[in-house]
Amino acid sequence: MNAKTLKPVLIIGGSGVVGAQGAHALRRLQPDLPIAIAGRDLARAEAVAAQVGNATAVRVDLQRADLGLGEDARFSAVVLFVKDETSNSIKYAQRHGLPYVSTSSGSFEIAPEVTRYLRRPGASPMLLASHWLAGAATLPALHFAQEFRRLDSIRIAALLDEQDMGGPAAAADYERLTSAAAAQILERGRWRWVRDAEAASSFLSVDGVGIQAAAYSPMDVVSLAAATDAHSIRLDMALGESASRRRGEAFSTEIAIELEGELHDGRQVRARHELVHPQGQAPITAVGIALGVERLLGLAGGEAVAPGLYTPDVLIDPVYQLRRLQEFGVSVQRKPDVELSLPVAA
Structure with a gap:
């Protein structure tokens, strides 16, 4: 797949400490991939977007079903660097058929994500990357x-x-x-x-x-x-x-x-x-999430991933991960x- 032809990857929490490094790591791996830096503070998101390059900034509201983005917004994937207690981000990804990456759940907290997948298993590929440093x-x-x-x-x-x-x-x-x-x-x-x-x-x-x-x-x-x-x-x-x-x-x-x-x-x-x-x-976590995004989108390691429920070890070759780290x-x-x-x- 050609990164230039994709819609932006929506990085929620992309203006935070780890999220910003995740955006930079993704840019290093995929220079042509459009990125949307999403946060509550638009000015801060704009500053990170300017540093990343080929990126835009958007304001998100996790309390809203449309994330405050409007129905005309289009993205290629949703990446979450914050804990979404509303599940609106995963609902948004499923509604639009987008690959989804979560990073903040303990093993005892994944039931909402798993049951959301079970209700709509064909909606989108979901990567549960809440491992130590992704x-x-x-x-x-x-x-x-x-x-x-x-x-x-x-x-x-x-x-x-x-x-x-x-x-x-x-x-x-x-x-x-x-x-x-x-x-x-x-x-x-x-x-x-x-x-x-x-x-x-x-x-x-x-x-x-x-x-x-x-x-x-x-x-x-x-x-x-x-x-x-x-x-x-x-x-x-x-x-x-x-x-x-x-x-x-x-x-x-x-x-x-x-x-x-x-x-x-x-x-x-x-x-x-x-x-x-x-x-x-932060740099290690950033790499792990970036590798997950490029794998889901078919930019490395094979074709774009089909709808399903995944962990990083299922999708990413350990040798490739270690080399990139x-x-x-x-x-x-x-x-x-x-x-x-x-x-x-x-």
Whole structure:
């Protein structure tokens, strides 16, 4: 598909901290794709649109069924960088048959989106990308998992620097997802919801410093469970000081992926990969959403996606995702494997 011939991609929340970076990432990937920056503050949206280029600015109102855009507005996709408690954005996308991307729902919050899809499964392709940093942990984990003949456990540890919360929408997401419900984990083959002491954990930062954390449940755990036969899967998240800031530098964001199981050569190991972006979480999230948009529209990785319900790991090649993340500044390091004397208990 030719990007020049498409209507603009409507990015709701595109004038926010992460949404603006998402628009810039999409522009870098697709220089000719028209973009519409949508927000409540038109002047702010216009400023971002001018920086992005080949972009317009529109004011949106999520309280209205037409989003305040009028019936003559035309777009090629709807991308949501804020939490829409009204579901008007997904209704709008379905009514117009547009690809839809959501980014802010925990695993316990997707029922409105799923049931909306089930009522109209042929209306539009819907990408549920509410994973940690829009899939920046899940897709690399699936890539690294290819080294294993049998994968027993997956643990993702994410460190968000306390100075890297982002804008008000990101802060609201963090507060809602950490306080509204227990965290979902897969433990020895059984789904569990944990909170307080059961959710507490710790992990090593990329510089070897111990970090206190807690189980967290964006969509990663359920996606990894569906894609692998691992018996135990959890994502732990910490809000604290990143290794770069301890060195006296600016904040960064860190993801550690630990996989345990049997390699194809028969060895039982724990493999750890560390992903770091020196500018924090927003650039990584931006890339993930941009990759989702271009895939939905058929601008990379295949033809335009048919109506359906998808997660990033279903649509995007993990190798492609990891390569793009590295092009946008993510460093990837594999630590020495830890030999395990016995198979991990199921």
